[in-house]
Amino acid sequence: MIFPPTTLALSGERFTVTYQIRAADEAEALARARGICLEQTVETPATLLANDDIRGQVVGRIETFGPQEDGRFRAAISYAVETTAFELTQLLNVVFGNTAMQQGIRVLNLDLPAALLAHFPGPRFGQPGLRALLDAPRRPLLGTALKPMGLSARDLADLAYEIALGGVDVIKEDHGFTNQPFAPFAERVQRCAEAVKRANQQTGFHCLYAPNVTAPTDEILPRARLARAAGAGALMIAPGLTGWDALCVLRQADDVALPILSHPALLGTYVASPDQGIAHRVVFGKLPRLAGADATIFVNYGGRFPFTRADCNGVIAGVTAPMGAYPAIFPMPGGGMTLERLPEMHAFYGNNVIFLVAGGLYAHGPDLQESARQFRRLAESFVL
Amino acid sequence: MIFPPTTLALSGERFTVTYQIRAADEAEALARARGICLEQTVETPATLLANDDIRGQVVGRIETFGPQEDGRFRAAISYAVETTAFELTQLLNVVFGNTAMQQGIRVLNLDLPAALLAHFPGPRFGQPGLRALLDAPRRPLLGTALKPMGLSARDLADLAYEIALGGVDVIKEDHGFTNQPFAPFAERVQRCAEAVKRANQQTGFHCLYAPNVTAPTDEILPRARLARAAGAGALMIAPGLTGWDALCVLRQADDVALPILSHPALLGTYVASPDQGIAHRVVFGKLPRLAGADATIFVNYGGRFPFTRADCNGVIAGVTAPMGAYPAIFPMPGGGMTLERLPEMHAFYGNNVIFLVAGGLYAHGPDLQESARQFRRLAESFVL
Numbered sequence: 001m002i003f004p005p006t007t008l009a010l011s012g013e014r015f016t017v018t019y020q021i022r023a024a025d026e027a028e029a030l031a032r033a034r035g036i037c038l039e040q041t042v043e044t045p046a047t048l049l050a051n052d053d054i055r056g057q058v059v060g061r062i063e064t065f066g067p068q069e070d071g072r073f074r075a076a077i078s079y080a081v082e083t084t085a086f087e088l089t090q091l092l093n094v095v096f097g098n099t100a101m102q103q104g105i106r107v108l109n110l111d112l113p114a115a116l117l118a119h120f121p122g123p124r125f126g127q128p129g130l131r132a133l134l135d136a137p138r139r140p141l142l143g144t145a146l147k148p149m150g151l152s153a154r155d156l157a158d159l160a161y162e163i164a165l166g167g168v169d170v171i172k173e174d175h176g177f178t179n180q181p182f183a184p185f186a187e188r189v190q191r192c193a194e195a196v197k198r199a200n201q202q203t204g205f206h207c208l209y210a211p212n213v214t215a216p217t218d219e220i221l222p223r224a225r226l227a228r229a230a231g232a233g234a235l236m237i238a239p240g241l242t243g244w245d246a247l248c249v250l251r252q253a254d255d256v257a258l259p260i261l262s263h264p265a266l267l268g269t270y271v272a273s274p275d276q277g278i279a280h281r282v283v284f285g286k287l288p289r290l291a292g293a294d295a296t297i298f299v300n301y302g303g304r305f306p307f308t309r310a311d312c313n314g315v316i317a318g319v320t321a322p323m324g325a326y327p328a329i330f331p332m333p334g335g336g337m338t339l340e341r342l343p344e345m346h347a348f349y350g351n352n353v354i355f356l357v358a359g360g361l362y363a364h365g366p367d368l369q370e371s372a373r374q375f376r377r378l379a380e381s382f383v384l
Numbered sequence: 385m386i387f388p389p390t391t392l393a394l395s396g397e398r399f400t401v402t403y404q405i406r407a408a409d410e411a412e413a414l415a416r417a418r419g420i421c422l423e424q425t426v427e428t429p430a431t432l433l434a435n436d437d438i439r440g441q442v443v444g445r446i447e448t449f450g451p452q453e454d455g456r457f458r459a460a461i462s463y464a465v466e467t468t469a470f471e472l473t474q475l476l477n478v479v480f481g482n483t484a485m486q487q488g489i490r491v492l493n494l495d496l497p498a499a500l501l502a503h504f505p506g507p508r509f510g511q512p513g514l515r516a517l518l519d520a521p522r523r524p525l526l527g528t529a530l531k532p533m534g535l536s537a538r539d540l541a542d543l544a545y546e547i548a549l550g551g552v553d554v555i556k557e558d559h560g561f562t563n564q565p566f567a568p569f570a571e572r573v574q575r576c577a578e579a580v581k582r583a584n585q586q587t588g589f590h591c592l593y594a595p596n597v598t599a600p601t602d603e604i605l606p607r608a609r610l611a612r613a614a615g616a617g618a619l620m621i622a623p624g625l626t627g628w629d630a631l632c633v634l635r636q637a638d639d640v641a642l643p644i645l646s647h648p649a650l651l652g653t654y655v656a657s658p659d660q661g662i663a664h665r666v667v668f669g670k671l672p673r674l675a676g677a678d679a680t681i682f683v684n685y686g687g688r689f690p691f692t693r694a695d696c697n698g699v700i701a702g703v704t705a706p707m708g709a710y711p712a713i714f715p716m717p718g719g720g721m722t723l724e725r726l727p728e729m730h731a732f733y734g735n736n737v738i739f740l741v742a743g744g745l746y747a748h749g750p751d752l753q754e755s756a757r758q759f760r761r762l763a764e765s766f767v768l
Contacts, residue, residue: 098559175477249601
């Protein structure tokens with residue numbers, strides 16, 4: 001049978017996804033690109049579609065196509081914004097839903113028009129807002145993590161106090177801290193927020209304590225509100241665990257209204273193959289920014305994870321590229337960093353970065369507060 | 385510094401994750417396995433931990449380790465159930481959160497004790513419940529999909545009516561149907577549910593219409609309730625788009641209480657590499673079952689996606705393996721299936737399957753109702 005013909009009057013606004021395609025030759029690559037146009041929209045062979053508005057307006061459209069120097073191919077495919085229903089879940093689906101089950105196809109980039117961006121919150125603070133909160137107009141920012149899982153809320157608060165006294169800007173929790181019996185969320189957040197507040201009163205600094213609110217759906221906002229009430233200065237969430245829309249929901253909760261750090265847990269597989277998945281620029285750059293994060297945690301090159309300089313450059317591009325009216329957000333590279341690497345990291349990232357030194361800060365010396373102080377002095381030395 | 389010592393009195397209940405590890409030799413593989421034990425829990429070098437209860441009870445423990453015939457290595461690592469805080473989001477994190485950013489490590493299997501399973505809903509219906517609803521005690525079940533995106537609600541309802549008259553058991557929507565202006569959710573679900581109900585009254589069959597409720601967080605339950613009120617017989621959700629916990633929430637909504645189909649959108653990348661990610665058995669088998677799905681949609685071998693027979697056997701194992709008191713759930717293989725493939729699929733899957741023939745049903749012949757009738761006759765012929 002042929003599907004019945006349809007009359008559609010869509011806006012004509014389209015967004016574009018750039019795909020990298022592996023194929024034996026150009027003809028095969030083009031066939032794969034045409035396959036994407038169908039798979040991501042109508043999921044049916046073109047032969048079943050009447051020669052009508054569904055073919056013309058709903059099926060993806062190849063805007064550019066060609067071979068790359070590395071022997072792969074690249075296709076920019078546009079889709080009507082209406083296919084997304086202006087929902088983040090369905091936008092992700094049109095971008096890569098079923099095609100994620102194919103081999104040799106990778107999402108390299110997303111270009112979203114204002115007509116689509118307007119439906120998503122984007123960052124509440126971004127780089128300028130976070131700099132204002134921290135009274136740090138130019139220098140690189142400092143981040144670390146409370147650890148390890150298993151410590152009591154009281155012990156963690158003691159560590160937070162020392163770190164805040166030393167002058168670190170952002171103290172996030174390890175993303176494995178949720179509501180374990182050995183350090184329940186409510187008690188932990190109360191104690192740590194209080195400890196950081198006490199340190200700030202002594203130093204005059206504006207250290208932000210960022211508890212992890214990654215949690216089951218119905219727990220995220222209650223924990224975020226509890227954190228806000230306790231005096232937390234920011235929040236962290238891992239959209240790979242909660243779903244991306246949970247980050248949107250957190251961003252849009254005006255009674256919370258704290259800066260949000262996006263954590264990469266469970267997202268690594270999307271970037272693990274150069275031939276499949278979704279590029280760093282999108283997963284750790286544009287998606288968290290679209291959904292409303294103010295900083296994106298990822299792993300730096302040369303640490304205990306295999307990210308490369310090119311990967312990290314992709315993240316920088318994703319968090320800073322023009323994207324409607326959204327501000328740029330901070331890259332927050334970590335994963336095995338040490339104070340010794342800061343000059344090199346500064347040379348790579350410049351000032352618009354949050355250095356995430358966690359295990360390396362605890363291991364730096366016997367006195368945690370003194371290690372934090374050295375961290376601060378180093379970062380301040382980069383900007384005169 | 386060394387982290388302060390801690391006294392813990394955890395239950396001793398542990399769950400086990402089997403990892404496949406690529407390494408140059410056994411020493412490197414063992415070092416990688418030890419790295420997983422730390423990365424997935426304390427995220428800190430063992431040298432910073434006092435020789436105390438965190439090392440003994442929180443850090444992962446290698447239970448078995450050894451080389452495999454294919455030159456890779458395999459490690460079964462157990463974790464205290466308390467590390468998960470009994471939350472699905474944090475369970476996923478302990479299983480693979482940060483390690484997903486490593487190369488050459490793949491989750492092969494999960495073994496969850498009753499003490500952990502008790503915190504998750506599991507399937508409400510499973511195979512027995514779905515068979516009872518459909519009054520189909522033995523035969524393979526038939527599934528298809530409403531398509532394509534772009535058609536009006538009225539046209540889609542007409543297709544649903546023909547398919548239901550022909551005797552298909554489950555009519556799911558394409559997972560790209562959400563709330564687009566050309567077929568808004570409320571109107572579409574109302575019309576399609578009514579059409580299927582009308583067909584059921586004529587045939588005496590029990591066809592279940594399964595609208596897609598994959599949506600932004602705050603929309604999922606309202607749409608599910610609307611679908612229930614309209615007379616939908618089941619629901620579909622894509623946890624790769626919504627987050628896995630959204631499936632749990634849907635399962636636990638007692639005012640909805642419909643069978644749930646889990647859709648694989650955006651999950652494909654987890655299984656794309658034999659060396660990285662999470663095995664089919666887990667992603668398309670144990671996880672949807674744990675979170676509460678009654679059937680798991682995935683792509684069959686030999687269709688338009690590159691899944692193999694071994695991959696599909698993994699899914700079968702995941703949906704049927706003993707898992708506390710959970711019933712088995714249905715594998716629902718699709719992705720380019722045709723009526724011609726049914727005898728072979730039956731030989732492979734047996735009776736406990738929902739055959740998902742979608743595009744292939746529309747393409748089968750000029751009369752959709754007659755194609756559906758042939759589909760039914762074929763499936764009934766397999767069981768005498």
